[in-house]
Amino acid sequence: MVGLNEWLILSGILFLIGAVGVLTRSNGLILFMSLELMLNAVNLSFVAFSRFTGRMDGQVFVFLVTAVAASEAAIGLAIFVNLFRLQKSVDVDQLNSMGD
Amino acid sequence: MTKRGALERVLFYLFGGLAVLSSLSMVTRRNPLGSALSLVVAFLSLAALYAVLKAHLLFAIQLWVYAGAVMVLVLFVIMLLNLRESESRPQPLGFGRFAIATVAVAGVGWKALSVFAEQTGDAVTVDDSFGTVAGVGEVLFTRWVLQFEVVSILLLAVIVAVVVLVKRRA
Amino acid sequence: MESGLLWLIPAAPLAAFVVNGSVSLATSRPGRHAPHGLVHAVACLGPGIAFLVSVWTFWQLHGMPEGSRVLTQHVYEWISSGSLQIDVAFRIDPLSGLMLLFVTGVGTLIHIYSTSYMHEERGFARYFTYLNLFMFAMLILVLADSLPLLFVGWEGVGLCSYLLIGYWYDDPEKASAGKKAFVFNRIGDFGVLLAMFLIFWTLSRAGAPSLRFEDIRAHLDAFSPGVATAVCLLLFLGATGKSAQIPLFVWLPDAMAGPTPVSALIHAATMVTAGVYLVARLGFLYALAPMALSIVALVGATTAVVAASIGVAQNDFKKVLAYSTVSQLGYMFVGVGVGAYGAGIFHVFTHAFFKACLFLGSGSVIHALHGEQDIRNMGGLRKVMPVTFWTFLIATLALAGIPPLAGFFSKDAILWEALSRPNVVWPWLPKLLWAMLLLGAFLTAFYMWRLVALAFFGTFRGTKEKLHHAHESPWPMAMPLVVLAACSVIVGFFGVPGFLGGSNAIDHWLEPAFVAEGHTAVAAVAEHAAHSAAAEWGATGVAMLMGLLGIGLGHLLYVRRPELATQLAARFSGLRRVLAAKYYVDEAYDAVVVRPVRMLSDRVLWRIFDVRIIDGIVNLLGGLTKAFSYVFRFFQSGYVQTYVFVVVLGVLVLLWRVK
Numbered sequence: 001m002v003g004l005n006e007w008l009i010l011s012g013i014l015f016l017i018g019a020v021g022v023l024t025r026s027n028g029l030i031l032f033m034s035l036e037l038m039l040n041a042v043n044l045s046f047v048a049f050s051r052f053t054g055r056m057d058g059q060v061f062v063f064l065v066t067a068v069a070a071s072e073a074a075i076g077l078a079i080f081v082n083l084f085r086l087q088k089s090v091d092v093d094q095l096n097s098m099g100d
Numbered sequence: 101m102t103k104r105g106a107l108e109r110v111l112f113y114l115f116g117g118l119a120v121l122s123s124l125s126m127v128t129r130r131n132p133l134g135s136a137l138s139l140v141v142a143f144l145s146l147a148a149l150y151a152v153l154k155a156h157l158l159f160a161i162q163l164w165v166y167a168g169a170v171m172v173l174v175l176f177v178i179m180l181l182n183l184r185e186s187e188s189r190p191q192p193l194g195f196g197r198f199a200i201a202t203v204a205v206a207g208v209g210w211k212a213l214s215v216f217a218e219q220t221g222d223a224v225t226v227d228d229s230f231g232t233v234a235g236v237g238e239v240l241f242t243r244w245v246l247q248f249e250v251v252s253i254l255l256l257a258v259i260v261a262v263v264v265l266v267k268r269r270a
Numbered sequence: 271m272e273s274g275l276l277w278l279i280p281a282a283p284l285a286a287f288v289v290n291g292s293v294s295l296a297t298s299r300p301g302r303h304a305p306h307g308l309v310h311a312v313a314c315l316g317p318g319i320a321f322l323v324s325v326w327t328f329w330q331l332h333g334m335p336e337g338s339r340v341l342t343q344h345v346y347e348w349i350s351s352g353s354l355q356i357d358v359a360f361r362i363d364p365l366s367g368l369m370l371l372f373v374t375g376v377g378t379l380i381h382i383y384s385t386s387y388m389h390e391e392r393g394f395a396r397y398f399t400y401l402n403l404f405m406f407a408m409l410i411l412v413l414a415d416s417l418p419l420l421f422v423g424w425e426g427v428g429l430c431s432y433l434l435i436g437y438w439y440d441d442p443e444k445a446s447a448g449k450k451a452f453v454f455n456r457i458g459d460f461g462v463l464l465a466m467f468l469i470f471w472t473l474s475r476a477g478a479p480s481l482r483f484e485d486i487r488a489h490l491d492a493f494s495p496g497v498a499t500a501v502c503l504l505l506f507l508g509a510t511g512k513s514a515q516i517p518l519f520v521w522l523p524d525a526m527a528g529p530t531p532v533s534a535l536i537h538a539a540t541m542v543t544a545g546v547y548l549v550a551r552l553g554f555l556y557a558l559a560p561m562a563l564s565i566v567a568l569v570g571a572t573t574a575v576v577a578a579s580i581g582v583a584q585n586d587f588k589k590v591l592a593y594s595t596v597s598q599l600g601y602m603f604v605g606v607g608v609g610a611y612g613a614g615i616f617h618v619f620t621h622a623f624f625k626a627c628l629f630l631g632s633g634s635v636i637h638a639l640h641g642e643q644d645i646r647n648m649g650g651l652r653k654v655m656p657v658t659f660w661t662f663l664i665a666t667l668a669l670a671g672i673p674p675l676a677g678f679f680s681k682d683a684i685l686w687e688a689l690s691r692p693n694v695v696w697p698w699l700p701k702l703l704w705a706m707l708l709l710g711a712f713l714t715a716f717y718m719w720r721l722v723a724l725a726f727f728g729t730f731r732g733t734k735e736k737l738h739h740a741h742e743s744p745w746p747m748a749m750p751l752v753v754l755a756a757c758s759v760i761v762g763f764f765g766v767p768g769f770l771g772g773s774n775a776i777d778h779w780l781e782p783a784f785v786a787e788g789h790t791a792v793a794a795v796a797e798h799a800a801h802s803a804a805a806e807w808g809a810t811g812v813a814m815l816m817g818l819l820g821i822g823l824g825h826l827l828y829v830r831r832p833e834l835a836t837q838l839a840a841r842f843s844g845l846r847r848v849l850a851a852k853y854y855v856d857e858a859y860d861a862v863v864v865r866p867v868r869m870l871s872d873r874v875l876w877r878i879f880d881v882r883i884i885d886g887i888v889n890l891l892g893g894l895t896k897a898f899s900y901v902f903r904f905f906q907s908g909y910v911q912t913y914v915f916v917v918v919l920g921v922l923v924l925l926w927r928v929k
Contacts, residue, residue, distance in 0.1 A: 001105040001108065001109075001222065001223065002105075002108055002109055002112045003220055003221065003222070004219050004220065004221045004223075005216055005217050005218065005219045005220055006112065007112075007153075008216035008217075008219055009213055009216050009217060010112075010116045010119070010120070010149075011216075012209065012212055012213050012216055013120055013209075013213075014119060014120065014123055014142075016205050016206075016208065016209045016212075017120070017123045017124060017127055018123070018127075019201075019205050019208075019918065020127055020198075020201050020202055020205050021126070021127035022911070022914055023197075023201035023204070023205070023911055023914060023915050023918065024127070024197055024198050024201045024911075025127070026911075027132055027183070029132050029135075029136075029174060029177065029178060029183065030126075030127075030129070030132055030135045031911075032174070033126060033135055033136065033139050033174065034126070034127060036139070036166075036170065037123055037126065037139065037142065040142070040143065040146055040166070043146075043158075044146060044149060044150075047149075047150055047153050047155045047158060048153060050153075050155065050231075051153040051154060051155070051223055051226075052221055052222075052223050052224065053224065054224040054225075054226050054230070056230070056231075056235055056236055056238075056239040057239060057243070057244075059155050059157070059158055059231060059236050059239075060236060060239050060240045060243075060244045061244075062155075062158055063157075063158070063161065063236065063240065064244070064247055064248070064251055066161060066162070066165050066166070067165075067251045067254075067255065068251065068254065069166075069170070070165055070166075070169060070170055071254055071255055071258035073170045073173060073174070074173065074258055074259075074262050075258055075261055075262055075265070077173055077174065077177045078261070078262045078265035078266050079265060080177060080181075081177060081180070081181070081265075081266060082265060082266070084181045090181065090183065092909070092910065092911065093909065095908065095909070095910070096907060096908030096909055097908060098908045099906050099907045099908020099909065200915075201915065204915065204918050204919060204922060205918065207922045207926075208918060208921055208922050208925060211922075211925040211926060212925065
């Protein structure tokens with residue numbers, strides 16, 4: 001039997017990998033995908049908790065998170081398209097006009 | 101039921117490892133296309149893991165929404181913008197950036213995972229309606245109906261927003 | 271004895287000041303004119319009322335028994351801080367009572383004179399305002415029962431002197447003359463302040479912390495000779511500033527830039543005598559420091575001779591009188607310096623009358639000649655201005671010490687005291703002083719007669735037009751001249767010495783003010799041994815001879831044989847140049863003090879200290895802020911990923927704090 005802690009560790013590892021990706025990559029789309037990975041890692045932990053407590057609320061939450069993540073994907077991609085129109089690339093390292 | 105449990109174990113390590121490996125691949129690809137495809141694999145393995153956890157509806161939704169819609173959209177955009185190679189060299193710290201990020205994240209990870217590791221416990225026995233459409237729906241439309249409605253409005257807003265965002269200036 | 275009226279004396283001029291000040295401010299805009307009648311009336315009423323009250327208090331004082339002639343009034347508590355208690359309280363004793371009389375009397379006359387003299391000035395209301403304020407300050411000075419309050423008056427008269435000298439402030443030369451007066455006064459004031467601190471410290475240690483004259487007098491034992499000498503010398507420093515002695519006398523001739531009545535009141539009769547008053551007031555303290563007294567006398571005598579010698583070579587009417595004042599002040603200091611406080615004050619008293627008369631007379635002449643002040647352009651004025659001429663003549667003779675005019679008695683008293691009192695510090699001093707004073711008397715008579723001759727005798731050397739317009743002054747100017755000249759004749763008789771058959775009333779009157787219980791009046795300065803009347807006659811005769819010689823020489827050189835004067839001037843042209851240039855004292859001060867201070871200010875204090883150090887520190891602060899912000903700016907990279915990274919770090923920190 002796989003214990004809760006193992007599920008959580010897996011979820012944590014995936015989350016951290018996503019975090020590294022968010023911090024490191026400068027390609028906007030890859031950044032975005034890393035973000036999605038983080039969300040999914042959290043989803044996994046929700047489902048694990050749901051299984052181990054017998055309550056369905058965790059899964060419902062995953063349902064809602066998925067919906068929100070999908071809408072976020074839509075909007076994010078639209079933004080990237082616009083960004084591409086502006087600077088001919090999706091390199092987020094070039095987006096520093098709000099800095100000093 | 102050790103046979104059951106052993107099967108569960110095997111599936112967990114199989115798909116878990118696949119998920120981790122494909123995630124790592126996704127984060128380190130140079131070509132965004134490769135990244136996207138790696139992520140698809142990761143999503144698929146997650147879906148399998150949901151199935152192992154008896155979350156049948158979510159297994160399906162993960163496949164349709166994430167692997168099927170979100171990633172398709174992403175691939176679409178990649179193709180549309182014709183993104184080939186990613187950044188020539190990651191700015192401005194190069195490899196150093198990667199190292200720093202890994203160290204920071206590892207620090208967080210060390211702590212967090214050590215907490216996770218203490219959460220021992222066995223799965224409770226559940227009946228057959230666990231994780232099914234009916235089971236999830238029942239909870240969704242009773243206890244979580246407000247959130248459901250809000251999300252649907254959110255989706256409406258998103259539709260409008262996307263249309264506005266992508267309009268070319270006249 | 272308590273009196274409820276003393277406050278009136280300073281209050282009347284103060285009230286006049288307030289009224290005239292308001293009028294002056296209200297009419298200071300162009301196009302508005304101050305009402306002459308009101309301003310004049312108020313201005314003259316102030317000192318006039320003060321004079322009447324002064325006379326009344328003097329009369330009261332006179333009626334009191336000899337040992338207890340004191341009137342006091344406590345007005346209010348001013349400073350009460352720990353052991354330091356300073357009150358606004360007035361004290362009239364024989365000394366201040368006498369001072370009050372001539373300060374208010376001459377003051378009132380000069381106010382009346384000014385109403386005519388300043389008639390055409392557009393700022394005349396301002397003039398009277400300052401003049402009234404001056405009277406107030408001077409009266410505070412005289413009435414004060416403690417050193418700090420005296421110092422308030424002291425500073426006040428210095429301020430008014432500055433304001434009045436620089437009355438015509440748009441002329442930079444006149445304005446800077448005012449500044450010069452104030453600066454030199456200030457240097458002296460420093461001495462007075464230090465002396466006050468020293469006195470307070472000494473008395474505190476003796477258990478009687480106070481700065482009232484009475485308390486100083488009662489605790490003379492607390493002063494060691496060294497401390498007493500230090501205090502006295504410091505006070506004398508203040509006196510040299512206020513009373514224009516060496517080394518701080520240079521402001522007084524420049525002060526002639528102010529209106530002539532100002533010169534008469536402030537720089538002849540009242541303010542400049544404040545220094546002598548101060549020394550006399552603390553005479554009992556000076557008695558403990560014979561060295562200080564000797565220095566006072568020596569400085570006074572030196573100043574007397576030096577100033578008289580400068581006066582010989584001056585061509586400006588008022589400058590001659592200015593140096594004469596400096597010289598006569600020197601005489602007064604010799605008087606108090608040998609311990610003859612009575613004689614010194616007597617000369618203050620008589621000098622006020624005839625010097626004021628001389629100055630007002632000069633004002634009369636200047637007014638008649640529409641501003642001409644160079645005596646080389648005058649002459650023959652006695653026919654045109656008889657009143658001015660006769661009063662001027664009387665005052666000149668008084669100044670020269672011709673009997674039976676007032677100056678004779680007061681000057682002679684000083685000369686005699688200087689000669690006859692042995693000195694414990696420098697045994698040769700009395701003879702030296704006497705010789706110097708005799709020389710001074712000769713020079714005084716000479717330059718005064720030169721002035722009279724060049725201005726009033728002979729023929730007019732100016733333009734025909736000026737002569738045509740010259741006329742006698744109107745009565746507000748002429749009347750004071752007559753009164754002052756009359757006083758110059760009469761007041762001498764208050765001090766007729768014993769050997770001439772008189773009772774020396776003034777000396778007896780003043781004596782109680784200088785004694786201290788347990789100490790003889792001038793303890794360490796030995797009383798003059800009994801000299802024979804013959805010696806006194808002889809000394810007096812010599813002094814008178816000096817005066818006559820001076821007049822004689824002056825008459826010879828400037829009336830009878832003027833060509834001799836030119837010849838002599840050519841022969842001794844070098845000497846003449848030095849005298850005319852006032853021994854180059856101003857130039858010396860400029861080179862030794864002013865230039866170095868300026869250079870220090872510019873090169874060191876400004877260029878280095880201000881620009882480099884202070885600005886450097888301020889700029890450093892700015893620079894530091896800039897550097898800090900430069901560091902912090904890195905956090906504002908504009909990259910979202912950087913911000914996320916910081917969030918991760920934050921989470922890390924939080925996690926590590928949680929167990």
